[in-house]
Amino acid sequence: MSRPEQQSSTSANRACVDAVIVGGGIAGIWLLNLLRRKGYSVVLLESTRLGEQQTLASQGMIHGGMKYALAGRLSRASETISGMPERWADCLAGRGPVDLRGLQPLCERYHMFADASTLGQLASFFASRALRGRIRKLKQEDYPQPLATPAFNGVVYELQDFVLDTRRLLEALLEPVRQCAYQWHLSADDISARSDGVTLTLGETEVDAGHLILTAGAGNQALLDALGIDDPVMQLRPLNQVLVRHAHPYPLYAHCLTGIRRPEPRLTITSHPDGDGWIWYLGGQLATDGAMMGDGALIDHAMAELKVCLPWLKWADAEFSTLRVDRAEPAQSRGQRPDEAYASARGPCIVAWPTKLSLAPDMGDKVLALLPPPAANPLISLGIPTAELGRAPWNH
Ligand SMILES: Cc1cc2nc3c(=O)[nH]c(=O)nc-3n(C[C@H](O)[C@H](O)[C@H](O)COP(=O)(O)OP(=O)(O)OC[C@H]3O[C@@H](n4cnc5c(N)ncnc54)[C@H](O)[C@@H]3O)c2cc1C
Structure with a gap:
């Protein structure tokens, strides 16, 4: 997928998609790109500007966990991540x-x-x-x-x-899917549960989604609370x-x-x-x-x-x-660092934290394993503004 895709607009302000991703840091943008490549009909909602929370503040290191082995032995954390640079x-x-x-x-x-x-x-x-x-x-x-x-x-x-360079990374991932990333702060009032998914009310448009994928970083806890999901808990x-x-x-x-x-x-x-x-x-x-x-x-x-x-x-x-x-x-005992990426399903909701930029491929695998095959819904335009890419802290 090297060229931006064409979209049709929604009919009667109602759209049907395989999944809506909430949060446009590395987790959400990686998934948007990955799921489009796999043929899913998927859109992303971002509160403010894409990447501007943890992802653009990160140091951009794609690392294999040597810094977790400084006690002089290999640990579970250093081993899980060791394949990521490759x-x-x-x-x-x-x-x-x-x-x-x-x-x-x-x-x-x-x-x-x-x-x-x-x-x-x-x-x-x-x-x-x-x-x-x-x-x-x-x-x-x-x-x-x-x-x-x-x-x-x-x-x-x-x-x-x-x-x-995390900004260039996000640009590269967004390039083929940019028009699928919208600016919208998703809150409890926008979400209604259905037996086979969720319906989101986004301004004038109602979106029926088979899955709601929460990749909102620090915003995941408020969304879990809004959905009445008490496990996992965030740290x-x-x-x-x-x-x-x-x-x-x-x-x-x-x-x-x-x-x-x-x-x-x-x-x-x-x-x-x-x-x-x-x-x-x-x-x-x-x-x-x-x-x-x-x-x-x-x-x-x-x-x-x-x-x-x-x-x-x-x-x-x-x-x-x-x-x-x-x-x-995701919360760990005694607030320790998680060893791997996290993704789990609660009904139609999937909650994910990559826990490290480096572990985005691991998170992508885990989310894909939780999804059914694409339902062949057409790509849609939501009629709300698309989201802009944020700036790195050193450019502020
Ligand atoms: C200072 C720092 C340095 C780091 N350095 C490295 C490193 O060198 N290497 C490494 O592997 N990892 C590093 N990390 C970890 C890595 O940056 C994070 O694990 C990763 O960026 C998390 O991405 P994310 O997409 O989950 O979250 P975020 O980047 O925080 O994105 C979440 C997005 O969700 C949006 N959002 C929140 N609520 C809502 C809502 N209700 N509706 C719509 N959107 C919403 C937010 O606006 C935000 O844009 C670092 C982390 C920090 C903080």
Whole structure:
């Protein structure tokens, strides 16, 4: 599907579709593209602007879970996600469930670095057979530019992970299905249950849908409440990310492990084009701990962390800002991170959280497994405005 599709308009303001998707982040937009490719008649409703909640705030890393193995052993979380870089690489090559040919990653290989004194036992684990093909120690001449200095006395690893520009990713997924994504905030008053599906009242149009697919991220809980569904329940895990505009002319895509005391990268760094330069976007422990800090305190902490992790770069004139955003997921015991994507059916409703951008293909498989074959309904136009794509935080 490379060209936008033609639609007919609804007759007598009543339309029939296989499914309505609620929420236009990566989950909803991935499914819109995937289900159209499979021949389903499907439309998407987005409250505000497509992607502007978690998806465009994400760091865009398509990762294979090495950062979940920093306790020195493989875990269920690191294993479930380990196949995702390859599945996304298939999509970039045009062999996957969605076609992302033409989408150029921001970086082809993510790095991990630490000063000479940190790794200890972890260094043997990284060199072990269990991790062969997933991590490779680099020679000094292959270090990324910001680490290629005699002032850095440490180790650098290359992972199989890569980084996508999430806005370009959403653009690529939307391109063939753009006119099926509408701007509408779905609320309880719009929904009536039927024995074989739901009817949605969207302005002047009534839409009969065989399935209602909830991919509204943090908005899923309100929709579950509106539908009287008390299981699953959602959890939110907060982050406070840091954006740094600075004079260093090169990007960096790397986890910093220098001095880590718990199994989480101290800094997770991605870089995003900003005029002639780059904005570095910082997550990892910094953003997890930052969720409990005031923004001013977090900026002081970020400056101090950069001076410890990358002391040879100049930070005095850097400009800092922060971004609070919650990760929305199915609730886990003790609020832990889920290991995989989630999708389950409750009558005609399917609720899904990818739980990670990287796990979108896993979520797509799970939703497809819950749907009957397409019912050959025609594609329709709803007569409400289509949704616009949002902006990434560094473009605000
Ligand atoms: C700071 C941060 C960094 C991250 N970095 C990474 C990373 O590098 N790699 C990775 O794999 N994962 C990462 N993640 C996780 C990943 O971003 C999320 O798992 C993913 O984006 C969730 O997508 P989603 O579509 O479920 O939710 P969202 O992107 O939040 O989309 C939900 C959409 O639903 C809409 N909506 C809500 N209620 C309604 C309603 N009633 N009607 C209509 N629309 C509604 C919202 O407006 C929103 O657009 C990161 C997350 C965060 C917060």
